[in-house]
Amino acid sequence: MITLPPSERDLNAYVDGQLNEADRATMDTYLAANPALLQRLQGWQQDAHSLRAGLSGELHRMPNPQLDPSAIRRRIAQQRTRRIATAAALLVAVSLGGAGGWQARNMSIGHANPPMADAVQAYRLFAGNAEMASDWSATKTRDLQGWLDTHFARANRLPDLASAGFKPVSGRLTTTEQGPAAMVVYRDEQGRALSFYIRPPGELNKLLPRGSRRDGDLQADYWSGGGYNYAVVGPADDPAAQAARRAF
Amino acid sequence: MHDVDDPLRELLPRLRRFAVSLTRDPSSADDLVQSSLEKALSSWSGKRPEGDLRAWLFSILYRQFLDAHRRSRRYSRMLELFTGNSHDPHTPSAERTIVAQTTLQAFESLSAEQRALLLAVSVEGLSYKEVALMLDVPIGTVMSRLSRARQALRLLSEGEITTPALRILK
Numbered sequence: 001m002i003t004l005p006p007s008e009r010d011l012n013a014y015v016d017g018q019l020n021e022a023d024r025a026t027m028d029t030y031l032a033a034n035p036a037l038l039q040r041l042q043g044w045q046q047d048a049h050s051l052r053a054g055l056s057g058e059l060h061r062m063p064n065p066q067l068d069p070s071a072i073r074r075r076i077a078q079q080r081t082r083r084i085a086t087a088a089a090l091l092v093a094v095s096l097g098g099a100g101g102w103q104a105r106n107m108s109i110g111h112a113n114p115p116m117a118d119a120v121q122a123y124r125l126f127a128g129n130a131e132m133a134s135d136w137s138a139t140k141t142r143d144l145q146g147w148l149d150t151h152f153a154r155a156n157r158l159p160d161l162a163s164a165g166f167k168p169v170s171g172r173l174t175t176t177e178q179g180p181a182a183m184v185v186y187r188d189e190q191g192r193a194l195s196f197y198i199r200p201p202g203e204l205n206k207l208l209p210r211g212s213r214r215d216g217d218l219q220a221d222y223w224s225g226g227g228y229n230y231a232v233v234g235p236a237d238d239p240a241a242q243a244a245r246r247a248f
Numbered sequence: 249m250h251d252v253d254d255p256l257r258e259l260l261p262r263l264r265r266f267a268v269s270l271t272r273d274p275s276s277a278d279d280l281v282q283s284s285l286e287k288a289l290s291s292w293s294g295k296r297p298e299g300d301l302r303a304w305l306f307s308i309l310y311r312q313f314l315d316a317h318r319r320s321r322r323y324s325r326m327l328e329l330f331t332g333n334s335h336d337p338h339t340p341s342a343e344r345t346i347v348a349q350t351t352l353q354a355f356e357s358l359s360a361e362q363r364a365l366l367l368a369v370s371v372e373g374l375s376y377k378e379v380a381l382m383l384d385v386p387i388g389t390v391m392s393r394l395s396r397a398r399q400a401l402r403l404l405s406e407g408e409i410t411t412p413a414l415r416i417l418k
Contacts (some may be wrong), residue, residue, distance in 0.1 A: 003389075007391075008388075008392055009376070009387075009388075009391045009393075011377075011395065012369075012376075012391055012395060012398075014395050015398070016369060016370070016373070040399075040402070043406075044399075044400045044401075044402060046396045047351050047354075047370075047398065047401050047402055047405060048366075048370035048371075048398075050350075050351035050352070050370055051351055051352070051355060051366060051367075051370050051401075052370065052371050054350070054351060054352040055265060055269070055352070055357075055371055058261075058264070058265035058268055058269075059262065059265055060260070061264060061274070064264075064278050065262055066278070066282060067264070067278060067281055067282055067285065068257065068259060068260075069253040069256045069285065069289065070253065072285045072286055072289055073289060076288065076289060076290050085377070112314055123285040207354075215347065216365050222292040224291070230304070
């Protein structure tokens with residue numbers, strides 16, 4: 001039931017024909033007594049009618065195949081595929097970047113720190129110099145192994161290179177970033193020098209697989225054992241030094 | 249799965265008509281219908297409320313229109329900032345203030361919301377409740393805005409009022 005005077009909703013419902021029969025009759029009676037309002041509502045009704053007629057032509061435009069539901073579904077599927085492909089490409093790019101960066105880091109670290117570079121440096125510094133000060137010499141004590149063992153517990157045995165003509169001539173203690181190190185220099189009768197180098201693996205406990213590398217005119221053979229890293233350094237292209245290397 | 253496609257196809261002409269009445273340009277109207285259908289079909293699973301398919305699609309289309317409209321307004325404001333001249337094709341020009349001759353012309357010069365309201369109610373015959381959902385306003389607001397839109401259309405059709413005066417009416 002509507003109440004009088006009619007609400008905004010009642011007026012519109014009257015225009016749109018959405019009132020029930022009783023309400024409609026009530027409105028008709030009311031409007032008969034209010035000609036101005038009646039005229040207004042009739043104007044609204046007439047406009048609605050003109051609009052329906054005027055816009056009916058819009059329903060008969062040429063169909064647009066792009067708007068067909070099947071075309072829309074195809075496009076949604078394409079967009080989804082494209083998004084997945086983009087996400088996958090992004091993932092691959094990020095992974096490649098990450099892996100590549102890590103690899104580059106390893107390479108640059110490896111490049112900056114070749115294994116047992118300190119052994120080669122020590123050789124260059126001391127072994128070439130016959131006058132080098134020694135912490136051990138054959139004249140003081142015969143027991144080189146004992147001297148080494150007092151500084152490095154459970155160290156590998158010193159190599160016996162006598163068969164290749166090399167004899168230990170001096171030993172020297174030094175310090176490195178990784179801890180204390182010792183170098184024993186062997187010489188043969190022609191004055192060629194080989195060094196045996198021992199030190200702890202350092203904080204990162206970086207033990208080495210057995211390997212060999214060349215550094216200028218020197219060759220370093222390195223390995224790990226008994227909790228230490230070792231290197232034997234000597235001239236790279238010298239046959240006598242190669243023979244000595246084969247001895248251990 | 250696609251049993252909704254046929255009812256959708258039947259509604260296409262009505263959606264396109266609604267879009268034209270909002271955008272006032274057939275080709276951007278079809279773009280609007282396309283983006284609305286994409287939205288409707290991608291959120292099809294479970295999101296559609298019970299009720300009239302047409303009212304639901306009209307709501308989506310109207311929201312899409314408002315979003316696009318806001319975007320383009322932001323864009324033109326930005327353009328204005330850079331170029332220093334404003335450009336809005338629908339600003340009432342000298343010609344537009346000439347009295348509208350027919351109901352359709354009068355309809356054209358109403359605001360987008362008034363056009364949506366009159367098309368949904370008078371032409372499509374959607375219920376007031378459905379229109380309230382579409383415009384996202386309470387039903388009482390729908391009624392008063394509907395009366396105002398009808399009155400504006402009436403006055404414009406009779407040539408009693410010019411567009412700038414209509415702005416005061418809003």
